[in-house]
Amino acid sequence: MPKLSVVIPCYYNEDNIPVTVRELVANEVNFPPEVSFEYVFVNDGSGDDTLGALLRARDTYPDRVRVVDLAANVGSYNAIVAGMAHATGDCLSVITADMQDPPELMVQMYEYWKKGFKLVIGNRQDREEKGLSQVFAKTFHWLMKHLALKNIPDGGFDFVFFDRQVSDQVVGMQERNSNVFYLMVWLGFPYVNIPYVRRKREIGTSRWTLSKKIKLLIDSLLSFSYFPVRAISAVGLGLGLVALLYGLYIIGLRLVGPDEPQGWTTLMVVVLFVSAFQMVALGVIGEYVWRGLDAARQRPLYVVKNIHEPAAAVRAPHSS
Known part of the structure; x- marks a missing residue:
């Protein structure tokens, strides 16, 4: 029965x-x-x-x-x-x-x-x-x-x-x-x-x-998807490529012209953008680390x- x-x-x-x-x-x-x-x-x-x-x-x-x-x-x-x-x-x-x-x-x-x-x-x-x-x-x-x-x-x-x-x-x-x-x-x-x-x-x-809804979304994504970590890697590779191209551009200007290129504004934008990305990336990685620590404690x-x-x-x- x-x-x-x-x-x-x-x-x-x-x-x-x-x-x-x-x-x-x-x-x-x-x-x-x-x-x-x-x-x-x-x-x-x-x-x-x-x-x-x-x-x-x-x-x-x-x-x-x-x-x-x-x-x-x-x-x-x-x-x-x-x-x-x-x-x-x-x-x-x-x-x-x-x-x-x-x-x-x-x-x-x-x-x-x-x-x-x-x-x-x-x-x-x-x-x-x-x-x-x-x-x-x-x-x-x-x-x-x-x-x-x-x-x-x-x-x-x-x-x-x-x-x-x-x-x-x-x-x-x-x-x-x-x-x-x-x-x-x-x-x-x-x-x-x-x-x-x-x-x-x-x-x-x-x-x-x-x-509670936002926490559920974060918990569910991090529990069943590696997308956040892969997204960080993809954005990091993209920023690295942009930095390489920009570096070649600066070197080219320096070799061609006698004057230093003017780029204070551009430099600050790049620094702020990369710094913001690094903080977000650390936050995502921190979420994974916290979940690992929480599981290791084995609290009920x-x-x-x-x-x-x-x-x-x-x-x-x-x-x-």
């Missing part, structure tokens, strides 16, 4: 939790009767009453809700890894707590998993949200597809359904400053892509700030403060 574990990272989702739990449980009737369910909610250091809402959901559904309470906010991707590490299902799915992704799509994903696919991706063909968020999302995934992982679907994704084997591989990597969804694609398993339209958020305010991705198990999972005291 297959068991499906749904991992839901939560950060300031106090008002979303009752609706999210209700929709997830209501979606169970669409699955074959032999499927059992487990919902792993991960409280990612929320400052509101998200934990209280999760514990009330566990009291309502004591047989299937597990709450993993982290000691501090570690970011949604590390929270997802924490949820995967504590899930017990044969197959898993990751969905957001704001219900912008349709849970009914998991039924179709499950059917593909039954056919043998280790990874099923629900990718955003379009989204109801417009404005800068849409522009950033499209730019981010275009860059990732053309500079890093060419086999990811267009439009981006963070709604996935995958096998226990995929989960074990990703959890075992313990990769830092990365993108957990791209890691699943990077593993190389053939996947099925199901396009859908991402809903507009109806409850609460997104905590996905611009600074997350610290679990408490785990609130489903009632069915709580073991009876051992009797002697």
